[in-house]
Amino acid sequence: LNEQLVKVRYSLRNAKSEIIGKEMIVERKVSAMSTIWLDKVDCSEASLYEDHVHFACEQDGVVISEGTAIFTMPKFYRYEQPELSWRMDGADIIITAEAYAKSVEILNENEDLVLTDNYFDMEAGEKRVSIISGSLKGLRLRSVYDIR
Numbered sequence: 001l002n003e004q005l006v007k008v009r010y011s012l013r014n015a016k017s018e019i020i021g022k023e024m025i026v027e028r029k030v031s032a033m034s035t036i037w038l039d040k041v042d043c044s045e046a047s048l049y050e051d052h053v054h055f056a057c058e059q060d061g062v063v064i065s066e067g068t069a070i071f072t073m074p075k076f077y078r079y080e081q082p083e084l085s086w087r088m089d090g091a092d093i094i095i096t097a098e099a100y101a102k103s104v105e106i107l108n109e110n111e112d113l114v115l116t117d118n119y120f121d122m123e124a125g126e127k128r129v130s131i132i133s134g135s136l137k138g139l140r141l142r143s144v145y146d147i148r
Contacts, residue, residue: 001032001033002032003031004029005028005029005030006028006030006064007025007026007027007059008057010023010024010056011054012043013051013054013123014051014100015079015080015100016080016099017124017125020045020051021045026039047071049071049072049077051071052068052069053069054066054068055068067120067121068100068102068121074102074144075144077144079099079101079143079144080098080145082124082143082145083097083098084141084142084143086106091130092130093106093115093128093139094126094127094128095127095141096126097125097126097127097143099124100121100124101143101144102121102144102145103119103120103144104119104122104127104143105119105143106139106141107139107140107142108136109135109137109139110134112134112135113134114133115130115131116130
């Protein structure tokens with residue numbers, strides 16, 4: 001309920017998660033219980049079927065919110081095979097993707113796994129989620145690439 005200083009990063013990227021052009025970084029103070037608009041960005045050079053925008057809001061160097069936006073319906077986007085995989089690190093699951101992955105879903109055999117985040121978009125690289133409850137038996141990952 002206090003004014004917050006945040007940094008927003010956003011970039012145009014291709015299906016391999018490579019940044020096209022340059023990443024934009026904006027730092028702003030946000031009043032309590034409010035929102036702000038950032039300047040509009042021209043993405044006319046973007047490919048409708050192969051590019052997307054990635055955005056992240058950081059506070060004190062920690063990402064507190066992030067997401068992506070594509071320019072077409074998910075079934076028409078030309079995804080690369082993200083080759084999703086996972087490994088354990090203590091009580092956390094580390095998800096790895098080799099390319100942009102839209103709507104990553106983490107499920108177990110009984111579909112009763114509760115995580116800090118079990119449905120998200122991610123760029124190539126790693127994302128860490130913590131287990132709140134449930135078993136890892138039959139753990140599987142999928143994204144829009146797998147169901148289109």
